[in-house]
Amino acid sequence: MSNAEAVVSSTLATRIRTLRQKRVLSLDALAKKTGLSKGTVVALENGKANPSISVLCRLAAAFSLSVSDLLAAPVEGASGAIERTTPQILWSSPHGSRAQLQASTSGQTMFELWTWTMVPGDVFRAEGHSPNTRELITVFEGVVRISVGADTIVLNANESARLVTDQDHSYQAEGELPARFTMAVLERGGQSDELAE
Numbered sequence: 001m002s003n004a005e006a007v008v009s010s011t012l013a014t015r016i017r018t019l020r021q022k023r024v025l026s027l028d029a030l031a032k033k034t035g036l037s038k039g040t041v042v043a044l045e046n047g048k049a050n051p052s053i054s055v056l057c058r059l060a061a062a063f064s065l066s067v068s069d070l071l072a073a074p075v076e077g078a079s080g081a082i083e084r085t086t087p088q089i090l091w092s093s094p095h096g097s098r099a100q101l102q103a104s105t106s107g108q109t110m111f112e113l114w115t116w117t118m119v120p121g122d123v124f125r126a127e128g129h130s131p132n133t134r135e136l137i138t139v140f141e142g143v144v145r146i147s148v149g150a151d152t153i154v155l156n157a158n159e160s161a162r163l164v165t166d167q168d169h170s171y172q173a174e175g176e177l178p179a180r181f182t183m184a185v186l187e188r189g190g191q192s193d194e195l196a197e
Contacts (some may be wrong), residue, residue, distance in 0.1 A: 008090070011071050012056075013047035019063050020045070033062040053090055053099065054127045061130060061187070066104035066112060087115075096178070097122040114183040118144065118173035128167040133187040135163040142179030145172045155181075 020030055027045070031038040035058060043049035044059070051059075053067075060070045071088060091099040097119045104112040118124070137146065138160040145154050146161065148169040153161055163169065173179035
């Protein structure tokens with residue numbers, strides 16, 4: 001586990017324990033809400049697991065928070081029309097690829113803004129999100145192959161796409177140069193206590 005991963009794991013462990021106790025959820029109840037095994041929830045709460053973005057999304061949805069809020073300490077007395085956010089790298093590869101969450105909202109409807117750098121040869125695979133989750137992607141440099149279920153599209157620099165990512169999906173850089181792109185994610189929650197992903 002890298003230093004950055006260890007910090008995420010430690011922060012997440014504290015937040016899960018605090019949120020679970022505040023909402024009077026047992027480990028079994030949280031496991032059921034997230035669709036994760038009890039063993040995984042225990043490992044996360046003890047800081048002994050390196051969660052994927054998919055796992056972070058499941059936990060955030062279970063608490064009606066954004067991933068960014070899940071990983072941040074609550075800000076006391078925050079109010080007003082503007083709130084500063086702290087970008088966080090939530091995925092990286094040994095070759096230099098990375099996904100950075102820039103900002104997000106909380107609540108039943110979650111909106112997230114990401115920046116990605118993908119090195120040729122690296123692939124990021126994700127499980128499906130909640131029903132009807134939407135993503136908007138714009139490529140600034142390089143070429144990105146995007147697959148959602150059985151559908152695939154190749155985007156070049158200055159091209160964009162709309163995706164429905166409620167099924168397994170992936171992103172991969174093609175060609176010889178790194179690909180850089182932004183991603184906006186809109187996920188509507190509140191259908192029920194069950195978490196679909």
